[in-house]
Each structure stands twice: as C-alpha cells, then as structure tokens.
C-alpha cells in the first residue's frame with residue numbers, strides 16, 4: 138500500500154503548517170486545544186481532528202457533539218445522541234445512523250420563535266434566519282455601514298415597538314431601508330437567494346417530507362420538549378433525523394467498517410475541502426455518470442470541488458418523500474475515472490446518493506477509500522447558473538457519526 142506514506146506526509150505537512158501558527162497561541166494561552174489529533178501521526182488509521190486548518194485561515198469555533206456535552210437544564214449532559222438502526226455488522230451494506238438532539242445543545246442558534254410564542258406560531262423558525270447576518274458581507278464597506286445603520290435603526294424601532302406591546306417585526310435584516318415596512322404582518326421571509334445573488338442557499342429545508350430512502354420521508358422530526366402553551370417560559374424542541382436524509386455529507390465510515398471503527402467520522406472531515414472555489418456543472422441528462430460521461434465533461438486538472446447537476450434536479454426528486462431508485466448518480470467506472478483523472482476532492486450531487494442505485498456500494502467505496510474525497514448529497518441546485526462560485530459547506534461536529542446534515546451555500 139502506497140497510501141500510508143502519502144497520508145503520513147500530508148499529516149506531517151498539516152502539522153508543519155499548524156505549528157507555524159501555533160507557538161504564539163500556545164505560549165499565550167495554554168488552555169488552547171492546540172493539537173487535536175496532530176500528536177498521532179504514525180498510525181495510518183488515526184483521524185486528524187482540527188480546530189485550526191493549514192495556514193490558519195480557517196478556525197472551527199463550533200463544539201463537537203459528544204455524550205458529555207452540557208445539556209440545558211440537565212446534570213447529565215446530552216447522553217447518547219446517535220443510534221445505528223442499520224449497521225454493517227448487522228448485514229446492512231452501510232452504516233446508517235440516526236441522531237437525536239435537543240435543538241439548544243452545544244453550538245446552536247436561536248430563532249425568534251424560541252421565546253415569542255406568536256413568532257413561533259407565525260413560523261419564524263431557524264429556516265428564516267438571514268444568511269447575510271450569519272455570514273461575511275462580501276459587498277463592500279459602504280453597504281456594510283448602511284446595513285449596520287439600518288440594523289441599529291431597526292433595533293431601536295423594534296424595541297420601542299416591543300415596549301408598546303405591538304406585533305411589529307422587522308422583516309429580513311437585509312432589507313435596507315425597509316426594516317419596518319411590514320408592521321403587523323407576521324409573515325416570515327424564506328430566501329434561496331440573498332441580495333443581488335451574492336449568497337445562494339443550496340440546502341433543502343428539513344420538513345416531514347424530506348426524503349431519506351424510504352417510502353415515507355423522515356416524518357415528524359421535531360418534538361416540543363417544553364412549550365410556552367404548557368407554561369414554560371420558552372419553546373424547546375428536540376430534533377430526530379436519520380443522518381443521511383436531506384442535504385447531508387458522508388464520512389468514510391459510512392461504508393468502510395474499519396474506518397468507522399477507527400473514528401473517521403464527520404468531525405474528522407477537512408473543512409478546507411468543504412470550503413473554497415467550486416464549479417457547478419450540468420451533466421448530460423440521458424445517462425448516469427459513467428467514465429465516458431466524466432471524460433466528456435473535460436473538467437480541468439486543479440478543480441477541487443464540483444457540484445454535479447443532473448436529471449434529478451429536473452425531476453425534483455428531493456421534493457418527493459418517496460425514495461426513487463431511478464435517480465442519476467455515479468456508476469463505479471465513473472467514480473473511478475474521477476479518482477484517477479481529476480483533482481476533485483468535493484463531489485456534490487442533487488439526490489440522496491452520489492452513487493447510482495445499481496452501483497450504490499461500489500461507487501461509494503471507490504470515492505471513500507482514500508478518505509480524501511468528501512461526498513455531499515441532496516444539494517438543492519435548481520435555478521442556479523452553472524459556473525464558478527465559492528462554496529461553503531459546514532456539517533455538524535457529530536462525534537462518531539458517519540453522516541451529518543450539512544448547510545451549504547454558494548457565494549458569487
């Protein structure tokens with residue numbers, strides 16, 4: 138096997154890169170988790186867990202989920218949050234976990250409906266949160282100042298509105314100059330595209346109809362543990378979803394049992410692969426992704442991230458709860474061609490599996506073997522121009538999980 142050498146080398150390089158930025162940090166603050174995974178570079182099968190990537194341009198500031206993670210109102214932590222209803226040791230061809238988490242656990246975000254019942258009822262949920270607020274504003278200083286001013290004005294207006302017990306809510310933080318144009322109208326705005334197309338959300342929202350590979354979709358995936366209508370000061374939900382439903386990412390352990398056992402889980406995925414320049418391309422609609430098709434696409438060497446838009450998007454398969462095995466995906470020879478002839482490390486596709494159903498396991502095995510390629514599945518690619526974007530894909534840091542929901546956006 139030539140791989141161990143290559144892997145060790147890349148780990149060493151990563152170490153070297155991290156060490157060049159770590160000494161000052163380590164010196165100034167010994168509590169900093171400087172070397173997650175980096176101390177162990179000899180064994181090929183030890184996952185690298187990073188907080189800081191490569192040249193220090195990416196810092197992960199999310200906590201990884203683990204059973205002892207603190208849980209609101211409990212002295213026990215969150216406890217078990219992953220189950221394995223289908224496992225390779227139980228004759229399944231893949232490990233398929235299910236996750237269950239209180240939504241306010243670990244690094245998380247609150248929606249207005251958390252503490253305002255009427256906002257909750259009106260649908261101001263996490264899906265309505267403004268990605269421009271949650272992400273860098275790339276549109277230049279002037280606009281930033283303007284947005285800031287609008288935000289400040291809105292905040293003032295909002296607090297006076299609230300203190301007069303009004304129903305007012307500023308629709309969409311990004312709506313410059315229009316922060317209160319919808320007084321009394323409690324209709325949340327859901328966007329796919331933000332301000333002038335700078336940010337495009339390519340993630341499907343979770344609903345009970347989100348497909349997962351069964352006839353029925355995921356079903357009810359949110360349970361209210363505490364509710365304001367039942368006397369609590371706030372609403373507090375629990376989330377339960379199979380980790381390979383909707384827009385999600387696969388880890389090497391999904392179909393390699395020894396990788397799973399060695400800990401190559403979602404938390405070990407490389408954020409440098411999941412973030413960066415990406416190509417969105419249309420593939421021929423009349424074939425699965427064979428070697429021949431891959432060759433015909435002429436994807437240049439050096440391209441590291443490709444999102445493949447297929448017939449699946451035209452057929453709106455992700456919007457149907459019933460699993461449809463006739464979706465388009467990679468045949469084994471197509472996967473092999475990509476591995477052998479391109480530099481692609483992020484493979485994105487528009488249905489639940491990158492692999493065509495007839496080659497489900499073989500294609501996954503080809504992609505996942507090197508542990509260098511990351512598979513993002515179930516992307517929402519309709520209405521987006523083919524071309525070059527910056528993609529940002531962030532999975533949950535689910536320790537021990539072979540899959541995870543993932544939020545992906547494109548930035549123009």
Ligand SMILES: *[C@@H]1O[C@H](CO)[C@@H](O)[C@H](O)[C@H]1NC(C)=O
Pocket residue numbers: 221222223224226227
């Ligand atoms: C294996 O299958 C049995 C019976 O279906 C089930 O009770 C058990 O929990 C499964 N174990 C794993 C690890 O999947």
Ligand SMILES: *[C@@H]1O[C@H](CO)[C@@H](O)[C@H](O)[C@H]1NC(C)=O
Pocket residue numbers: 221224225226227232390394397398537538539
């Ligand atoms: C995958 O399933 C096997 C059992 O078949 C188990 O040993 C391994 O730990 C599983 N991986 C995960 C992540 O559960």
Ligand SMILES: *[C@@H]1O[C@H](CO)[C@@H](O)[C@H](O)[C@H]1NC(C)=O
Pocket residue numbers: 361362363364366367
């Ligand atoms: C409210 O409490 C009742 C009784 O405890 C329970 O049956 C019901 O499910 C709760 N409803 C909500 C929304 O929490």
Ligand SMILES: *[C@@H]1O[C@H](CO)[C@@H](O)[C@H](O)[C@H]1NC(C)=O
Pocket residue numbers: 250254257258361364365366367372
């Ligand atoms: C918040 O709880 C109330 C019940 O108290 C319910 O009517 C409302 O829909 C809840 N919001 C959510 C998101 O469950």
Ligand SMILES: *[C@@H]1O[C@H](CO)[C@@H](O)[C@H](O)[C@H]1NC(C)=O
Pocket residue numbers: 422423424425448462463464465466493494495496
């Ligand atoms: C792709 O393969 C599936 C089987 O995995 C098949 O049902 C489908 O018709 C194929 N699609 C095309 C466009 O050839």
Ligand SMILES: [Zn+2]
Pocket residue numbers: 381385386387489490514540
């Ligand atoms: Zn998957």
Ligand SMILES: [Zn+2]
Pocket residue numbers: 387489490491492501512514
């Ligand atoms: Zn997959």
